Structure formats: C-alpha cells, structure tokens
Amino acid sequence: MADTWSDRFEEGLNPAIARFNASIGFDLNLLQEDLDGSIAHVRMLGHCQIITLQEAKLIEGGLEKIRSEAAAGAFNPGIDDEDVHFAVERRLIELLGPVGKKLHTGRSRNDQVGCDLRLWLRRRLDELDGEIERFQKALFAKAEKHLHTLIPGYTHLQRAQPLSLAHHLLAYLEMLQRDRDRLLDVRARVNVCPLGAAALAGTSVPINRSHTAKSLGFEALYANSLDAVSDRDFAVEFTASASLVMVHLSRLAEEVIFWASEEFSFVRLTDRCATGSSLMPQKKNPDVPELVRGKCGRVFGHLQGLLTMIKGLPLAYNKDFQEDKEALFDTVHTTRAALEAMSILFEEGLEFCSERLTSAVESDFSNATDVADYLVGKGVPFRDAYQLVGRVVKHCLVKGILLRDLTIDEWKDFNTNFEVDLFERLAPKQVVASRLSTGGTGFDRVQEQLSYWRHRLGSRKE
Numbered sequence: 185m186a187d188t189w190s191d192r193f194e195e196g197l198n199p200a201i202a203r204f205n206a207s208i209g210f211d212l213n214l215l216q217e218d219l220d221g222s223i224a225h226v227r228m229l230g231h232c233q234i235i236t237l238q239e240a241k242l243i244e245g246g247l248e249k250i251r252s253e254a255a256a257g258a259f260n261p262g263i264d265d266e267d268v269h270f271a272v273e274r275r276l277i278e279l280l281g282p283v284g285k286k287l288h289t290g291r292s293r294n295d296q297v298g299c300d301l302r303l304w305l306r307r308r309l310d311e312l313d314g315e316i317e318r319f320q321k322a323l324f325a326k327a328e329k330h331l332h333t334l335i336p337g338y339t340h341l342q343r344a345q346p347l348s349l350a351h352h353l354l355a356y357l358e359m360l361q362r363d364r365d366r367l368l369d370v371r372a373r374v375n376v377c378p379l380g381a382a383a384l385a386g387t388s389v390p391i392n393r394s395h396t397a398k399s400l401g402f403e404a405l406y407a408n409s410l411d412a413v414s415d416r417d418f419a420v421e422f423t424a425s426a427s428l429v430m431v432h433l434s435r436l437a438e439e440v441i442f443w444a445s446e447e448f449s450f451v452r453l454t455d456r457c458a459t460g461s462s463l464m465p466q467k468k469n470p471d472v473p474e475l476v477r478g479k480c481g482r483v484f485g486h487l488q489g490l491l492t493m494i495k496g497l498p499l500a501y502n503k504d505f506q507e508d509k510e511a512l513f514d515t516v517h518t519t520r521a522a523l524e525a526m527s528i529l530f531e532e533g534l535e536f537c538s539e540r541l542t543s544a545v546e547s548d549f550s551n552a553t554d555v556a557d558y559l560v561g562k563g564v565p566f567r568d569a570y571q572l573v574g575r576v577v578k579h580c581l582v583k584g585i586l587l588r589d590l591t592i593d594e595w596k597d598f599n600t601n602f603e604v605d606l607f608e609r610l611a612p613k614q615v616v617a618s619r620l621s622t623g624g625t626g627f628d629r630v631q632e633q634l635s636y637w638r639h640r641l642g643s644r645k646e
C-alpha cells in the first residue's frame with residue numbers, strides 16, 4: 185500500500201481507512217470505460233510523440249490483455265487497489281514493466297474518472313432509450329386492441345366522463361416520449377470530454393484533447409479545466425430525468441393496483457406476473473406494480489443525495505465526488521428493472537376485463553355533461569343547462585334511477601327542448617364518440633393517435 189503514493193509517504197494506510205477510502209467495491213463497474221478511456225489516451229500520447237508509437241502499442245496491448253483477463257474472471261482487484269483506475273494501472277505495470285508507468289502521463293484520476301463516468305452513462309442512456317421504447321410498444325399493443333373498450337374516466341378519483349381505454353393508455357405513451365426526449369437532451373451534456381483537464385489546471389505536457397475526445401466519440405470538450413473535473417450536473421440531470429420516468433411508471437402502477445382490486449375488477453392479473461399469499465390461499469397480489477411504486481423512493485433519494493453531496497463543494501475535485509457512483513449505478517439499475525417489469529406486465533401479465541369495463545360505464549352519471557351539451561346545441565346558455573342537469577341528477581338520485589331511465593315526458597318537464605334523440609346521446613359509446621376536439625377521446629381522434637404512434641414506433645430501427 186505504501187507504494188501507491190509518491191516517496192513522500194513512509195507508512196501504509198490504516199486498514200480500516202483503506203476500506204473507507206476505497207471505491208473498488210463498486211467502481212469496477214467502470215472497467216470497460218476505464219480501459220476505453222486509457223486506450224484513447226495512450227493512442228493520443230503516441231500520436232503527439234509524447235511516448236513512442238511502439239510504447240503506445242505495448243500499453244494498448246497490455247490494456248486489452250486486462251480486458252480479456254477480466255472477461256475470464258481473472259482480474260479481481262482488492263481493497264489495496266483503492267479504485268478501478270489504480271487497479272488497471274498497477275496490473276499494467278505488472279504485465280509490462282517500466283513502460284506501463286508511462287500511461288498516466290498528462291492525466292489525473294480526476295479527469296479520468298469524469299471521462300469514465302460519462303462514457304458509462306452515455307451507453308446506459310442509449311440502452312434506456314430502447315427499454316422505454318419497449319414499454320411504449322407494450323402499451324401501444326394494448327391500446328390498439330382497446331380502441332372501442334370504454335373505461336370510466338376520473339377526476340378526484342370520482343367518476344367523471346367515460347373514455348376510450350386506448351386514449352387512457354396513450355396518455356402514458358406521451359409521458360414516456362417526453363422521458364425519452366429528456367434523456368436525449370441529457371445525453372448531449374453527458375457527451376462532453378473532460379480528459380486533458382488533468383488534476384484541475386490542465387497540463388504542460390503537449391497533449392491533444394481533440395484527439396482523445398474524437399476517438400471516444402465525444403461531441404465537445406470542456407472549455408474550462410476546473411469545470412471539467414468538478415461538473416456533475418449531468419449526474420443530477422440524469423437522476424432527475426430518471427425520477428420522472430419512475431413517476432410515470434408509478435402512476436400507472438398505482439392504477440393497475442386498484443384496477444386489479446375486487447372493487448374495480450378492471451384487469452385480471454395472469455399467473456405470469458402475480459404472486460400469492462403465504463397464508464391466504466385465495467389471494468393473487470399485484471407485487472410487480474407495487475414494487476415499481478415502492479422503488480421510486482430510492483431513485484428520488486439518489487437525486488436528493490447527489491444534490492446534497494455537490495452543493496457545498498469548492499472547486500475543483502473533492503473526494504466527495506466518489507459518492508456519485510453508487511447513486512448513478514443504482515438509479516440506472518432500478519429504472520431499467522422497473523421498465524422491464526412494467527413491459528412484461530403489459531406484454532403478458534394483465535388482461536383488461538372488457539365486459540366489466542362496459543358495465544362500469546353504464547351504471548353512472550358520467551353522461552351528465554352530454555345532456556348539458558345537448559341543450560347548448562339547442563341554444564340554452566351552458567350555465568343554465570348545467571344547473572338544470574344538476575336538478576335532473578338530483579331527481580334521479582332520489583328515485584334511484586339513471587338518466588337513461590327517465591321518459592321523454594319527464595325530460596320535457598325539465599325543459600321542452602328535449603327530444604327523443606337525447607337517448608342516443610346518453611349512450612356511453614356515443615358520449616365517447618362525440619368528444620372530437622383535438623386531443624379528445626372521440627374514437628376518430630384516438631384512431632388518428634394510434635396511427636401516429638404505429639408509425640412512430642414502427643419506423644424506428646430495432
């Protein structure tokens with residue numbers, strides 16, 4: 185351990201402090217990116233004649249050797265290696281001898297770790313995009329099947345107006361699309377190269393930052409070396425965007441949970457995604473959506489954790505930054521796991537109970553607005569129509585009947601404008617069909633939205 189540091193150190197670390205200080209337990213996760221970053225760096229050193237091309241080739245070979253050792257399970261650094269960066273460098277020197285000691289020329293772990301983290305997150309962002317798209321497709325497939333299935337629409341969780349079930353599901357496709365757009369936007373700020381900032385101030389070694397950035401596929405370079413090594417905005421932005429993904433999954437999860445209850449019975453859970461009770465033999469529990477809802481806590485917690493970790497840090501690098509990794513890793517892991525589980529839930533874990541949904545929308549007053557709109561069509565001012573229908577509803581509630589049970593004579597007692605065509609307007613299908621305003625639930629509008637999404641989701645490369 186004593187040889188980790190320069191000759192100014194005489195003693196090794198207290199073992200408990202070594203454990204406390206080490207990040208190798210979790211940052212080995214960055215191994216591929218650390219190797220990629222080092223290869224780009226060493227090629228640049230060769231290109232700029234800071235080391236010879238032959239040395240650069242040897243070092244690159246050593247780094248690839250470490251990659252294959254790791255693939256074979258033969259690269260297992262311990263606490264003494266402190267972190268992935270030291271572990272790789274040490275193994276390289278073991279493999280190559282003195283030439284390995286040239287790798288770290290013109291570089292610091294501070295710009296190195298920033299580079300690794302960005303490369304890692306950039307890959308995960310691309311994978312997440314595909315995972316959100318899979319979930320959109322699962323929702324879309326259900327929506328396509330249920331254009332003409334009606335579902336009660338709620339405000340305040342009180343029956344409001346009936347909806348096309350497809351319309352309800354497509355609302356989530358919209359949210360998920362915003363999530364994808366947001367993550368793409370975050371990607372642009374992840375894709376900036378800090379390499380070459382060295383410890384904090386840049387370097388006197390004649391490096392070429394554009395060369396490394398280009399070979400790693402970064403779109404830009406940090407203009408300020410201090411900012412380069414101490415910017416973690418991208419980690420916060422990502423975690424905030426992932427939090428919104430979780431919010432969207434959780435809102436739908438909550439709906440599935442109550443849809444699956446005896447009281448609603450709007451969906452049936454298949455055996456593929458539901459669990460039983462250890463005690464009550466009759467039970468089938470919606471564990472999947474409950475866990476998705478529950479896992480929001482950790483992702484929102486990571487967002488709070490990152491903001492708090494960063495807020496008091498003076499420029500430039502501070503060891504506090506080491507705490508960014510587990511937050512990012514777990515945010516990615518949790519969000520992906522939740523997306524996958526929700527995709528499977530909609531692919532094979534639940535079925536909408538169409539008959540139950542149909543009867544649900546027939547037994548309420550969710551067509552009351554349509555009576556008011558009917559009178560508006562006859563020239564009655566909306567507010568008067570609204571008051572009148574309120575009186576009709578009250579009358580029905582007292583008699584224990586629904587609007588459709590009133591005779592035309594009874595309707596005419598309320599207002600002479602009512603004609604028999606009113607009854608057609610009261611049918612739930614017609615109530616839904618008539619909402620043809622842009623973005624509304626009218627079947628024709630929803631059909632257009634389905635076409636839009638079919639095209640949008642279908643035309644992307646898999």
Ligand code: ARG
Nearest residue numbers: 207267293294297501505506
């Ligand atoms: N393990 C460290 C981290 O995760 C790497 C950078 C260490 N830099 C330093 N100056 N101690 O942030």
